[in-house]
Amino acid sequence: MVLMTQAPARRPPARRRHDREIVALAVPAFGALVAEPLFVMADSAIVGHLGTAQLAGLGVASALLTTAVSVFVFLAYATTAAVARRVGAGDLQAAIRQGMDGIWLALLLGALVIAAVLPTAPALVSLFGASHTAAPYATTYLRVSALGIPAMLVVLAATGVLRGLQNTRTPLYVAVAGFVANAALNAALVYGAGLGIAGSAWGTVIAQCGMAAVYLTVVVRGARRHSASLRPDAAGIRASARAGVPLLVRTLSLRAILLIATAVAARLGDADIAAHQIILSLWSLLAFALDAIAIAGQAIIGRYLGADDAAGAREACRRMVEWGLAVGVVLGLLVIVGRPAFLPLFTGDPTVKDTALPALLVVALSQPVCGVVFVLDGVLMGAGDGPYLAWAMLVTLAVFTPAALLVPALGGGLTALWGAMTLMMTVRMATLWLRARSGRWLVTGATR
Structure with missing residues (x-):
């Protein structure tokens, strides 16, 4: 009983404040x-x-x-x-x-x-x-x-x-x-x-x-x-366009990754592409939950940096990464537990189910990585670090493309393809983590 009553007192007030902010912004965003x-x-x-x-x-x-x-x-x-x-x-x-x-x-x-x-x-x-x-x-x-x-x-x-x-x-x-x-x-x-x-x-x-x-x-x-x-205002519109160009490059690179994955799945066979579409639908749904935290990150980090509070921005980033990791673990467990019930909602074909089951396990195991990626992506967007995000996504595309295209030749089927997708997310996590650790994104002031 003593431990239970003392634990809240030891919890840093800043952490509670960040939790309230994240929940208040992320839940409606979701x-x-x-x-x-x-x-x-x-x-x-x-x-x-x-x-x-x-x-x-x-x-x-x-x-x-x-x-x-x-x-x-x-x-x-x-x-x-x-x-x-x-x-x-x-x-x-x-x-x-x-x-x-x-x-x-x-x-x-x-x-x-x-x-x-x-x-x-x-x-x-x-x-x-x-x-x-x-x-x-x-x-x-x-x-x-x-x-x-x-x-x-x-x-x-x-x-x-x-x-x-x-x-x-x-x-x-x-x-x-x-x-x-x-x-x-x-x-x-x-x-x-x-x-x-x-x-x-x-x-x-x-x-x-x-x-x-x-x-x-x-x-x-x-x-x-x-x-x-x-x-x-012509100058303001041009400034908005310039800020958007790196994020456009980032988005196009991500779309290219998803299109390549679908094209490779189609080459694997009808059962594989059918299973891939089911898994991709689930992956997108899971992404909404993680993206909600990223949206909170954009708003919170931008506000801290605008207030010249680099320390607050760094602490908020750390707390949001913890949230992303925790939510990723929960989502992964839900996918593992719900796999047998999820697939019959989309198909009665036993071949498609057998193809999707092991790939779904890969998706489940990758969710903690996805949680960190989404959060750091949102943090760097909130910091206005678009050029780095564009570069990082181009690097990720360069790593993913050969890995995905080799799947039909090397074997492994759809499970291997989603292994390549997990590699893609891991590369993204590495590039974003390095940037977050460097502190170069902590540019304060009303404008970047």
Whole structure:
């Protein structure tokens, strides 16, 4: 009893403070992250009842749209770090002004994407291998959905603004409301109005525009409250773009790794690619939990560095790594325990199950490594250390590519491929850990 009553007293107050901050930011962020893929799931559920060709067309168009959004995710990451620094420096006016630069950049990029996608939609659909029956539906969905891309990018940038302001609850509320509106609009337009797959696309566009409008309302109110200008500033927009380029390189390198892994799995055989898709879905779900801690890291680290508190930033980093490691261990144990129950949810094919089981064990064992990687990635993003992150990911891509491409020749099947994925995450952990230990990311001040 004595030990139990004394333990809390010995716990450092700073650690408790960091725990509260991490939980307060990470839990809502996790909810918002999980709500995002529900958009595609709702569309799939509704369009799937129209026919196989329509569902196949949706699959191709959604893959293109998801790729586009993931490429521009730097709008959220770079904005979070920049705004958080200004918050730490106590200059909320400049913080919101910085966020507006990111939003204006999102609008410009969105307009460019529309101009590129509308005339090239049929070619893009063909490039992704859509069948002649699915291609018309994919083209229709892509062209309509492209009109919502500026809103999607504004949502990314505005989410970054609110995260930088240490607010992850509003993005959660907006994401949930957007999902509900999207599902209702899809059902009404697809079936009630008889618009078919075009109705699904229009429903999503309207929901995305509504989400963007809510975000803009929140940001504009904050700007007026702190007398921040809402006008586009060319220098600020250019600065936002420059900050985003290294993160774009990082994201493209990561996308290349995932595409290479899928291509190798496809060469291994039908059972392997089927099992790979199941495992990749689980891996992505686990990533949401870990990414929520990384998002908290971006906001917290940026604020500490903006406040010229390098020691606080280092201590927060250390505590978040402990969180990432602990959550990774828990997730790994859950995967091990849940393997027999998880696979039947996706397939009844015994060959696919037998192929996936050992690979799932590799995924489970790698989760502590993934936890550290996600957290350190978020910490360095929050510090504005984009150039190093880009370099580190290029090194990781260079190591992973030959390891993955050798899997079909050397044998080992899907388990070996996910071993290569674990190698990839280990290399990332090593590069990020070295940077974190060096302290070179601890650049203080309102701007980096």
